[in-house]
Amino acid sequence: MSYLNVAEVETALALVARPENADFTELITLPHRTWEGRTCSALRINDGGGGGLGVYLLGGVHAREWGSPDILINFVQVLTDAYRTSTGITQPGVTLSAEDVQYIVNNLDILVFPQANPDGRHHSMTVDQMWRKNRRPADPGQAPCRVGGGDGPGVDVNRNYDFLWDFKKKFHPQAPVATSEDPCSAVYHGPSAASEPETANVTWLLDQYPSVSDFIDVHSFGELILYNWGDDNHQTDDPVMNFHNPTYDDKRGFLEGTPGGDPTRYREYIPEEDRALEHALGTIMRDAIEAAHGRTYTVQNAVDLYPTSGTSDDWAYSRHFLDENKGKVRGFTIEWGPARPVIRKSFHPDYQDMVPIIEEVTAGLLAFCATLGVPTRAAALGVSSGASRQTDQTATVTG
Amino acid sequence: MPTFHITVHGADREAMADLVRVHDVRVLPQTLDQEAAEPRVDALADESTIQRLTDAGYRVERHEDVDEAAPEDLDQVGQGNRFAADLAAATQTKEEGQ
Numbered sequence: 057m058s059y060l061n062v063a064e065v066e067t068a069l070a071l072v073a074r075p076e077n078a079d080f081t082e083l084i085t086l087p088h089r090t091w092e093g094r095t096c097s098a099l100r101i102n103d104g105g106g107g108g109l110g111v112y113l114l115g116g117v118h119a120r121e122w123g124s125p126d127i128l129i130n131f132v133q134v135l136t137d138a139y140r141t142s143t144g145i146t147q148p149g150v151t152l153s154a155e156d157v158q159y160i161v162n163n164l165d166i167l168v169f170p171q172a173n174p175d176g177r178h179h180s181m182t183v184d185q186m187w188r189k190n191r192r193p194a195d196p197g198q199a200p201c202r203v204g205g206g207d208g209p210g211v212d213v214n215r216n217y218d219f220l221w222d223f224k225k226k227f228h229p230q231a232p233v234a235t236s237e238d239p240c241s242a243v244y245h246g247p248s249a250a251s252e253p254e255t256a257n258v259t260w261l262l263d264q265y266p267s268v269s270d271f272i273d274v275h276s277f278g279e280l281i282l283y284n285w286g287d288d289n290h291q292t293d294d295p296v297m298n299f300h301n302p303t304y305d306d307k308r309g310f311l312e313g314t315p316g317g318d319p320t321r322y323r324e325y326i327p328e329e330d331r332a333l334e335h336a337l338g339t340i341m342r343d344a345i346e347a348a349h350g351r352t353y354t355v356q357n358a359v360d361l362y363p364t365s366g367t368s369d370d371w372a373y374s375r376h377f378l379d380e381n382k383g384k385v386r387g388f389t390i391e392w393g394p395a396r397p398v399i400r401k402s403f404h405p406d407y408q409d410m411v412p413i414i415e416e417v418t419a420g421l422l423a424f425c426a427t428l429g430v431p432t433r434a435a436a437l438g439v440s441s442g443a444s445r446q447t448d449q450t451a452t453v454t455g
Numbered sequence: 456m457p458t459f460h461i462t463v464h465g466a467d468r469e470a471m472a473d474l475v476r477v478h479d480v481r482v483l484p485q486t487l488d489q490e491a492a493e494p495r496v497d498a499l500a501d502e503s504t505i506q507r508l509t510d511a512g513y514r515v516e517r518h519e520d521v522d523e524a525a526p527e528d529l530d531q532v533g534q535g536n537r538f539a540a541d542l543a544a545a546t547q548t549k550e551e552g553q
Contacts, residue, residue, distance in 0.1 A: 058531050058533045059531055059532050060533055061532055063536050064536050067542055068538045071541055071545060074542065074545035075546070122531075185528055186499070202501075204457075204522045205458025205501075205521045206458070206499060230476060232473075233475070233476075238479075241479075241481075242499075277485060278485030278486075313468060313489075315468065361471055361472060361489060362475055362482065362484045397518070398519055399499070399518070399519070400525060400528065404528065404531070406531060
């Protein structure tokens with residue numbers, strides 16, 4: 057038992073899309089080759105034509121977080137095996153009937169992109185175990201970076217998305233934003249928004265499937281389930297106070313709890329129904345995770361003392377505010393696994409310790425999909441299931 | 456110069472914020488405990504950064520050298536391709552059936 061290497065992740069994904077699963081799976085080749093020339097793949101699972109709700113699962117963005125692709129490969133194996141054989145799923149943390157599984161695959165567009173940064177993963181698994189970024193080389197004339205311990209040139213893909221990317225302009229100058237303009241920094245945001253092929257692959261896939269309603273980026277560590285926003289505390293009352301209003305460009309990033317109060321009083325807007333639903337969906341994942349092996353993850357807004365910019369979950373949710381033709385995509389990040397005394401073991405535990413984490417996060421993701429795909433579960437939460445949303449949309453068009 | 460896993464203890468929340476905005480330290484935000492009597496966060500830092508933080512009044516606990524080779528971790532990574540034969544067989548079965 058050991059972590060999947062880079063080639064194995066791609067092959068395992070192709071194996072799930074093998075001919076006997078061809079009726080409900082599709083292997084998607086992403087259009088942008090990585091800096092080291094690798095081609096990435098994603099998997100679509102659907103047997104209902106799509107058009108309802110969709111869940112986009114992303115992993116392998118940060119190189120040293122070895123377990124994320126393994127989690128997502130396990131997820132697709134479990135789900136597709138059950139659907140093909142018309143059986144249910146019984147595993148730690150979650151029990152789904154055969155009918156539930158049919159609902160999930162028939163009603164949801166499920167997109168799984170398990171290994172977004174294969175170059176970085178390979179580097180972490182062969183050279184520098186603490187490597188986080190992609191493998192963008194240093195630009196000509198750039199001062200050399202120290203190398204080792206995770207240091208070196210490259211871009212932090214999860215600071216490169218087009219959401220408040222220009223943090224020097226968008227945040228208060230004294231905000232402790234966990235992002236950097238230094239190409240040698242572990243959180244370097246890149247030369248421009250969405251400059252990296254790895255980022256472009258993630259965004260391309262979402263653009264191709266407007267059915268996606270929920271986006272979950274799988275990371276380690278901390279046992280956290282995070283939801284929008286990560287740039288500042290949220291508020292639900294003032295839609296004008298938002299990330300795309302330049303009036304607030306130098307006011308973001310001071311948080312509640314600042315001694316003497318937040319001098320800017322900026323809060324990021326999220327409609328109350330979105331906030332409540334994101335928290336409820338996060339809680340469903342948390343409960344399934346806890347039921348698996350007793351680990352209690354914390355469900356919370358993504359922001360902490362160190363606000364972020366250019367992250368995937370906020371970018372996914374921000375799109376529909378900027379373009380009314382884009383559907384709403386709720387954004388989540390899972391930070392699996394606990395902190396451990398030796399830090400590299402926090403990012404990639406010994407595999408025997410990773411196995412229960414794979415099971416618990418798989419349980420959380422299955423519970424999440426069941427909530428959106430199974431009509432009775434969706435109704436219990438007050439959301440349209442994939443099937444009913446599809447019906448609603450059809451009625452709107454024809455009516 | 457090696458890189459160390461450290462835990463940085465500061466006087467208050469503002470000292471924790473200064474780790475990023477003033478000292479440009481590679482903090483690990485998920486380890487932040489700002490409710491403790493002495494707030495703390497884990498980080499990665501080299502010798503000079505540790506000295507700079509100590510001079511600035513932080514208390515720094517030094518843990519492992521993250522540059523040290525950890526061959527036991529590399530043993531946790533799969534070798535070869537454990538799915539290649541299954542994929543070839545699945546594809547061949549399909550071709551033979553056509």
